[in-house]
Amino acid sequence: MNILHISAECYPVAKVGGLADVVGALPKYLNEAGQEASVIMPFYDVTFTQQHQFETVYEDAVFIGSDNYKFQVLKLKDKAVKFDLFLIDIPQLLFKDYVYSYDDSLRFTAFQIATLKWVQLHRNKLDVIHCHDHHTGLIPFMMQYCYRFENLKSIPTVLTIHNAQYQGWFSHERIDMIPEFDKKHIGLLDWDGSINPLAAAIKCAWRVNTVSPSYMEELKQNANGLESLLSHEAAKCSGILNGIDTTVWNTETDTFIKKQFKVTNNVSGKKANKKWLCDTYGLDLNKPLFTFIGRLVYEKGSDLFPVVFDEFLQEYKASIFLLGSGDTETEQQLTALKEKHSGSFNAFIGYDEALSHIIYAGADFLLMPSRVEPCGLNQMYSLTYGTIPIVRSIGGLKDTIVDITDGGFGFTHMDTTVDDIKNAMHRAMVFYENTTAFRKTRKRIMMIDHSWDNAAQQYINLYDSLKNE
Ligand code: ADP
Secondary structure, three states: OEEEEEOOOEOOOEOOOHHHHHHHHHHHHHHHOOOEEEEEEEOOOOHHHHHOOEEEEEEEEEEEOOEEEEEEEEEEOOOOOOOEEEEEEOOOOOOOOOOOOOOOHHHHHHHHHHHHHHHHHOOOOOOEEEEEOHHHOOHHHHHHHEHHHHHHOOOOEEEEEOOOOOOOOEOHHHHHHOOOEOHHHHHHOEEOOEEOHHHHHHHHOOEEEEOOHHHHHHHOOOOOOOHHHHHHOHHHEEEOOOOEOOOOOOOOOOOOOOOOOOOOOHHHHHHHHHHHHHHHHOOOOOOOEEEEEEEEOHHHOHHHHHHHHHHHHHHOOOEEEEEEEEOHHHHHHHHHHHHHOOOOEEEEEOOOHHHHHHHHHHOOEEEEOOOOOOOOOHHHHHHHOOOEEEEEOOHHHHHHOOEHHHOOOEEEEOOOOHHHHHHHHHHHHHHHHOHHHHHHHHHHHHOOOOEHHHHHHHHHHHHHOOOOO
């Protein structure tokens, strides 16, 4: 089957979070399984686009209101990724050194219209259009109801929800951004008085899935306003747990880390990476190293870290290191904590792909006290790199991490509270002292299979199910 993935992010071109990792991996694994998958995304002004060559394969313009935005479809010339990669270049709107800004509705609506104009040329070859998150959420609607895209009606659409918190809302006053359609269908775009691209995609896509089974169930109770919609559409909804790209996330070949290692020499390999982290950030190599990598947002529970870390370090001899950015107040509190607990706590406020790999490789424990976690990739990278995860049992974390007391390999807690996180960290401290059990668990977690093969097959089954509709 010929599957086109449409996304705002794709690793290694442009990454903000897990969406990029998934869109950078799934097409590759689909191709390995005999499918023909490709990706189309915006052309941003980022390192990847500066360092690679592209050829123009299509030129046209998008008209929005009285504005006319010329665009080109570019195709990556080299083999930096293992699928055909197309990029929409709309210089005025998309060619920025960032992926997201405060109001992206015009940028991503133009991206989606441009994508569909180009898709029309290839409509006879395409079997499935696969949209990811709200940035591509208008596509299933436009393919069904916009007059100019009428010839795309019969192509099945799939929506994957990577994060339902963000829905791409914009006001009805801006409805003219969407190409002309019969206004009797306007209800399909609306949710609660706004144009809601994620809701529109849930209503109009032929199939909808989340990136873990538990997250789909949780969304029926808590989906930032879309609970009843997801319950109503349950018949076409499912959950498929993400895999990880084992060619990128592999301790034996990872070029970011300070020392590569295998399961058999993980003790020395992990120690070398931990030593680099501790030397570089002034931490004690001999204490257990707790870490966090991610966006500093409410969903991730990171607002509790300043209190958790402060209290924990007053009670226990441990090292803590955090990599992330986001909420300004949390960033400021963490920066202040660096001075208070100098030698025990440090943080890199920002985004650093290489450093994230070294942390997975060098840490003893990785914290994920998320309030919401659609899948979570960090815990899987962490396991593969021999770092024991400490997670709140929710969403994808619930589907991947079994507590050590239940014969598993991680530390789980029920709620995102200071006490729950500290208790789980305390249990981890005790476990760390039992060197034999600790090392045995490390070996065990490095051998768990999280590869994409299984998930890719589930997506193929999903695409197959669309054939006879
Ligand atoms: P989300 O998509 O909700 O942010 P995921 O767990 O699905 O969370 O994916 C997060 C991805 O982003 C992982 O690859 C993680 O290593 C990476 N990441 C998050 N924050 C940073 C950061 N500050 N620096 C480097 N990598 C980061």
